Amino acid sequence: AQKITQTQPGMFVQEKEAVTLDCTYDTSDQSYGLFWYKQPSSGEMIFLIYQGSYDEQNATEGRYSLNFQKARKSANLVISASQLGDSAMYFCAMREGRDAGGTSYGKLTFGQGTILTVHP
Amino acid sequence: NAGVTQTPKFRVLKTGQSMTLLCAQDMNHEYMYWYRQDPGMGLRLIHYSVGEGTTAKGEVPDGYNVSRLKKQNFLLGLESAAPSQTSVYFCASSWTGRTEAFFGQGTRLTVV
Numbered sequence: 453a454q455k456i457t458q459t460q461p462g463m464f465v466q467e468k469e470a471v472t473l474d475c476t477y478d479t480s481d482q483s484y485g486l487f488w489y490k491q492p493s494s495g496e497m498i499f500l501i502y503q504g505s506y507d508e509q510n511a512t513e514g515r516y517s518l519n520f521q522k523a524r525k526s527a528n529l530v531i532s533a534s535q536l537g538d539s540a541m542y543f544c545a546m547r548e549g550r551d552a553g554g555t556s557y558g559k560l561t562f563g564q565g566t567i568l569t570v571h572p
Numbered sequence: 573n574a575g576v577t578q579t580p581k582f583r584v585l586k587t588g589q590s591m592t593l594l595c596a597q598d599m600n601h602e603y604m605y606w607y608r609q610d611p612g613m614g615l616r617l618i619h620y621s622v623g624e625g626t627t628a629k630g631e632v633p634d635g636y637n638v639s640r641l642k643k644q645n646f647l648l649g650l651e652s653a654a655p656s657q658t659s660v661y662f663c664a665s666s667w668t669g670r671t672e673a674f675f676g677q678g679t680r681l682t683v684v
Binding site (some may be wrong): 563567 | 612617620628667
């Protein structure tokens with residue numbers, strides 16, 4: 453069974469500083485995907501960044517980067533130059549690998565989330 | 573683009589009542605999902621569908637039924653609501669099982 457662990461219930465960061473949100477995962481699959489989603493206080497889920505298990509380079513999307521360490525089974529999100537609007541809940545999620553027939557159904561397993569608060 | 577739209581946004585039910593949550597997507601996605609979000613537990617998969625006319629159980633399917641009669645719609649039904657089903661429900665869709673999922677805005681359901 454897959455498992456995602458986010459050990460930081462809450463994080464605080466000063467505006468314009470960088471922050472790292474931790475995510476470790478457990479899976480026996482060789483092919484899998486890792487996602488980060490942002491959930492602001494309004495409640496919607498916003499896709500931020502994706503890393504495939506076979507991707508050799510760390511994913512980047514603007515101020516977001518994913519520090520992927522496959523051997524350690526970690527997929528930490530790094531937010532550079534934090535902004536007040538970054539205050540939100542952040543979820544790490546893993547997409548299951550393929551079944552015996554080679555099909556991936558896209559089912560996501562989520563961590564418990566980290567609440568990020570950006571101070572001015 | 574509307575993306576993924578959930579109806580209703582809020583609902584209060586009495587124990588034993590039934591209701592249907594509607595998810596509609598306008599992106600022509602094949603795959604659709606229903607998740608529930610409870611405090612401290614992240615999101616958990618209830619049911620999913622890999623195409624029109626197909627449905628399958630997720631991690632926490634008990635007490636729910638689903639239907640995918642049209643490609644763009646995925647319905648989640650509660651036949652006899654229980655207080656344990658108080659939660660925020662999210663619908664999501666994706667092109668395939670290997671592409672990012674787009675989420676609806678959520679439905680906050682309270683069962684009293």
